[in-house]
Amino acid sequence: LPARAAPIDYLYIEANEESPQSAADLRARLEAECITLAEQLPYTLDPATPDGLLDWYTSDVLLDWAVTETDSPSTLVTEGCDDVSIAADQLETTYTCSASSSGGIAESVTVKIKRDGNGPTVSYTSAEGTAGDNGWYVSPVTATFTAADLFSGVDTTSGTTTSTGDGTSVVLDSPAFTDRAGNERGAGAATSPAFKIDTVAPWVGDAVLA
Numbered sequence: 001l002p003a004r005a006a007p008i009d010y011l012y013i014e015a016n017e018e019s020p021q022s023a024a025d026l027r028a029r030l031e032a033e034c035i036t037l038a039e040q041l042p043y044t045l046d047p048a049t050p051d052g053l054l055d056w057y058t059s060d061v062l063l064d065w066a067v068t069e070t071d072s073p074s075t076l077v078t079e080g081c082d083d084v085s086i087a088a089d090q091l092e093t094t095y096t097c098s099a100s101s102s103g104g105i106a107e108s109v110t111v112k113i114k115r116d117g118n119g120p121t122v123s124y125t126s127a128e129g130t131a132g133d134n135g136w137y138v139s140p141v142t143a144t145f146t147a148a149d150l151f152s153g154v155d156t157t158s159g160t161t162t163s164t165g166d167g168t169s170v171v172l173d174s175p176a177f178t179d180r181a182g183n184e185r186g187a188g189a190a191t192s193p194a195f196k197i198d199t200v201a202p203w204v205g206d207a208v209l210a
Helices: 023-033
Strands: 043-046 061-065 078-079 085-086 088-102 106-113 119-127 141-150 157-163 165-168 196-199
Touching: 085 157, 141 165
Parallel strands: none
Antiparallel strands: 043 061, 061 085, 078 088, 088 106, 119 141, 141 157, 165 196
16 A cells, blocks of 8 residues: 555455555455444543533542443553542643554543632731720721632632721631632631720710719
8 A cells, every 4th residue: 555644543454466456445445344443532520510610620520431442352552541530629630541452543532620629728917907005906907818729719819807896805707718619718717816996985974073
């Protein structure tokens, strides 16, 4: 046969030098008589589609490859086709399965999976208010909290909570934050230090004369 731009994957052809054939006839005969490897490498994912936002998985993921070669199974060679169970958070990771046999080479298949099953981490950052004497605040106090996520990230990186009453030990809870995968970290994941707040001036009553 003359040189081809791309090889044809065939296992066996019965040669007959006494009956020359045209290239088209030979190709048709090859396609009818040869044993070929399946053209596709199917797989399944569980869950079948990402259960978070922006193509993120937020739960465990099972990647199950299904590589078969019914005609010549003993010659099947696979690479990267092991089933994968993903239970930890990860950035987008590529999984590629390729296979070959005496019947040919199947086109490799690539699957990309990213998982983020945890909400963002939250921490106290700072406080603002009108300072009085001896460590007291004489106005409501606003505490600022920041959020970060190592995997999907966050759109809103900071949030505030403002005190609503006075006291000698006023602690403020962080607001809720959500990462880009859709995981929420509820209010109160972080707290501020205790503040002393007194927004009411002392009251002096009228003198009473006996």
